[in-house]
Amino acid sequence: MKNFFIILIMKILNLCLKICGKHGGNFLGKIAYSWNPNIFKYFKVHCPVIAVTATNGKTMTNNAIGYVFKSAGKKVVSNIEGNNMETGILSTILKNCSLTGKIKADYLVFEVDEGYVPVVFKDFPLSTLVILDFFRDQLDRNGEVETLILKINEFLKTYNGNLILNTDDPNVARLGKANPDNKNIYYFSVEKYDFASLEQKEAGEGKFCPFCNTRLEYEYYQYSHIGKFRCPNCDYGNNEIYKLATNVNLKERSFKVDDITYKIRFNSIYNIYNLVAVIACVSLYNIDTNVIKSALSNFVLNNGRLEEVSINGVPTIINLAKNPTGSNVSLRILNEDDDEKELLFVLNDNLADGLDVSWIWDINFDNLNNVTKIVTSGTRAYDIAIRIKTSGFDASKIEPYLDLHEAVESLYKTNTKKYVIANYTALQPTRKELKL
Amino acid sequence: MKELKILYLYPDILELYGDFGNIQVLKYRLEKRGINVEITPYSIGDNPPNFNDYDLVFAGGGADQEQGILAKDLIKYKDNIKEAVNNGVFFLLICGAYQLFGKYYKDVEGNIIPGLDIFPYYTEAINDRKKRCIGNIVIDVNLDGKETKVIGFGNHGGQTYDVNTPFGKVLYGNGNKFRDEMEGFFLKNVIATYLHGPLLSKNPELTDFIIKHCLDRKYNENIILEPLDDVFENLCRKQLLDRFLSKEKKP
Numbered sequence: 001m002k003n004f005f006i007i008l009i010m011k012i013l014n015l016c017l018k019i020c021g022k023h024g025g026n027f028l029g030k031i032a033y034s035w036n037p038n039i040f041k042y043f044k045v046h047c048p049v050i051a052v053t054a055t056n057g058k059t060m061t062n063n064a065i066g067y068v069f070k071s072a073g074k075k076v077v078s079n080i081e082g083n084n085m086e087t088g089i090l091s092t093i094l095k096n097c098s099l100t101g102k103i104k105a106d107y108l109v110f111e112v113d114e115g116y117v118p119v120v121f122k123d124f125p126l127s128t129l130v131i132l133d134f135f136r137d138q139l140d141r142n143g144e145v146e147t148l149i150l151k152i153n154e155f156l157k158t159y160n161g162n163l164i165l166n167t168d169d170p171n172v173a174r175l176g177k178a179n180p181d182n183k184n185i186y187y188f189s190v191e192k193y194d195f196a197s198l199e200q201k202e203a204g205e206g207k208f209c210p211f212c213n214t215r216l217e218y219e220y221y222q223y224s225h226i227g228k229f230r231c232p233n234c235d236y237g238n239n240e241i242y243k244l245a246t247n248v249n250l251k252e253r254s255f256k257v258d259d260i261t262y263k264i265r266f267n268s269i270y271n272i273y274n275l276v277a278v279i280a281c282v283s284l285y286n287i288d289t290n291v292i293k294s295a296l297s298n299f300v301l302n303n304g305r306l307e308e309v310s311i312n313g314v315p316t317i318i319n320l321a322k323n324p325t326g327s328n329v330s331l332r333i334l335n336e337d338d339d340e341k342e343l344l345f346v347l348n349d350n351l352a353d354g355l356d357v358s359w360i361w362d363i364n365f366d367n368l369n370n371v372t373k374i375v376t377s378g379t380r381a382y383d384i385a386i387r388i389k390t391s392g393f394d395a396s397k398i399e400p401y402l403d404l405h406e407a408v409e410s411l412y413k414t415n416t417k418k419y420v421i422a423n424y425t426a427l428q429p430t431r432k433e434l435k436l
Numbered sequence: 437m438k439e440l441k442i443l444y445l446y447p448d449i450l451e452l453y454g455d456f457g458n459i460q461v462l463k464y465r466l467e468k469r470g471i472n473v474e475i476t477p478y479s480i481g482d483n484p485p486n487f488n489d490y491d492l493v494f495a496g497g498g499a500d501q502e503q504g505i506l507a508k509d510l511i512k513y514k515d516n517i518k519e520a521v522n523n524g525v526f527f528l529l530i531c532g533a534y535q536l537f538g539k540y541y542k543d544v545e546g547n548i549i550p551g552l553d554i555f556p557y558y559t560e561a562i563n564d565r566k567k568r569c570i571g572n573i574v575i576d577v578n579l580d581g582k583e584t585k586v587i588g589f590g591n592h593g594g595q596t597y598d599v600n601t602p603f604g605k606v607l608y609g610n611g612n613k614f615r616d617e618m619e620g621f622f623l624k625n626v627i628a629t630y631l632h633g634p635l636l637s638k639n640p641e642l643t644d645f646i647i648k649h650c651l652d653r654k655y656n657e658n659i660i661l662e663p664l665d666d667v668f669e670n671l672c673r674k675q676l677l678d679r680f681l682s683k684e685k686k687p
Binding site: 136139140144145146203208213215355356357359360361362382383386387389390391392395398400402 | 572
């Protein structure tokens with residue numbers, strides 16, 4: 001009875017928010033959760049529940065899975081705005097359930113913060129869990145990556161649903177062994193691409209085998225610590241692959257899976273991994289490959305995740321980068337583009353960003369390809385300027401501005417192509433300054 | 437051409453929190469002055485180094501689990517390291533490396549991981565997550581009679597006790613322990629500290645102090661370092677010192 005009234009009140013609150021033109025974020029979930037932390041038990045779910053977790057790529061992958069299902073004519077309930085903690089997911093459910101807790105949908109698709117998988121799915125069914133990658137991320141807020149992985153591993157020990165794992169991330173693939181009784185493990189991978197390297201180019205995790213502590217051997221690195229690895233001692237890393245992307249062509253923006261060519265709207269190796277995960281996931285639900293193909297050829301994100309826009313006629317590519325790997329992926333795209341360009345890097349150190357900005361030293365700024373000027377801004381504009389200068393980029397071509405407006409003004413003095421990288425709290429103010 | 441030799445310990449393991457940047461800053465400031473720098477990485481499985489062959493030894497912080505793996509390796513060089521310290525080789529040790537050079541590290545479960553026992557301090561982890569020392573730090577440091585403020589960022593659960601010769605006096609943030617007045621450990625040729633940032637990126641005066649110390653020892657002279665363009669560093673220091681020190685002493 002209690003839950004009935006909680007939902008009723010939340011429905012009324014939601015209506016009020018709507019009237020005021022507010023989205024509410026995780027507001028409803030926050031109140032409902034504080035009134036009853038066991039409320040997840042109350043909901044009646046009669047459809048598959050899919051969750052995506054990772055350090056990077058959650059929003060994109062989650063939204064792409066939802067987009068494919070929708071393209072197949074299915075009703076999808078999803079937290080596409082990225083509210084991915086227990087309260088955010090609860091908000092999404094509350095908005096889409098009946099007073100008796102029934103959720104009417106063909107699929108529930110959630111992106112879930114890495115730390116909250118065990119919290120949300122303690123009392124809520126889960127059919128498929130997709131895990132993309134684990135990287136160092138805001139260490140002062142999240143702690144070390146290992147702690148996080150161990151928590152998810154603990155949760156997976158009793159989980160028997162589908163588990164879709166990136167076999168090229170040693171920190172992810174290891175989770176396939178958490179429950180030896182689970183027969184529903186599906187690994188995905190991407191064939192070596194043109195810019196893969198023999199040496200690791202960017203900071204990464206997982207140097208040692210999680211099972212026997214032997215140093216892992218890599219045949220190649222795609223980016224960061226993602227690549228073809230193997231433990232020379234216990235053979236960890238040798239998994240049967242369910243979906244493999246081949247013929248990766250970033251210029252043409254295409255790749256193949258099971259001999260079907262997918263044309264996509266993205267041009268980074270990191271996105272190929274996300275999209276193979278999407279294909280692996282939806283194929284478990286027998287979605288027609290033609291539907292997947294056409295959906296992926298249209299799927300874009302317009303929220304500063306590799307957003308491509310034209311500003312006063314100047315081509316501009318904007319990407320959110322809240323950790324070293326996110327930034328390194330952005331710089332990979334920049335370096336794989338031979339055109340002349342200018343870079344704006346906006347770095348804040350607000351609470352939601354993590355107060356510690358030392359992660360910028362894990363970004364690889366070496367040998368930037370045809371970059372003629374770099375403007376820096378944000379509350380840590382000088383820190384990032386020092387970082388870039390130390391990597392060898394000519395200091396006289398770096399302009400730091402604490403004021404974002406001045407930074408953008410200086411950036412658009414020329415018509416050269418622009419790349420914009422902004423961290424978490426810097427992204428929306430930057431987009432606003434760019435009049436997006 | 438003058439040259440400094442740097443031994444960089446466990447670059448693939450002690451590589452959290454951007455400590456690698458310290459090596460980059462040293463290299464940058466040396467090369468800008470036409471001084472050659474040779475950086476030798478050493479990690480598990482490599483040929484044993486002789487610590488006496490280097491002018492500067494650097495080690496940073498790492499993940500807890502991996503730090504346990506390397507402690508066993510490092511202890512093999514205990515006598516050689518002791519000798520190098522006594523010979524005046526400069527040691528710059530950050531966070532985890534700082535702890536490893538002490539008597540021991542006691543983890544949350546109470547297990548004791550023996551340190552190199554080269555310096556007299558010891559570290560004990562605390563279970564209370566709220567008392568983990570996380571945040572920006574400013575300390576007052578005396579470098580051969582010259583007072584300067586050093587800016588960095590701390591992130592450690594271990595509380596370090598029995599430091600008689602601290603690196604600096606805390607003006608903002610935490611020190612060796614939660615809300616401690618003192619930060620780090622300082623001997624003539626040893627700086628051990630919890631400051632990330634990386635430490636040297638915002639503290640050119642400290643970097644040059646270390647460089648001068650190493651050059652003077654190696655070439656037996658009193659070198660005057662050529663000044664560099666530190667516009668960004670100075671702007672950064674001014675901004676951050678204003679921001680941190682205008683607030684109350686403790687964040």
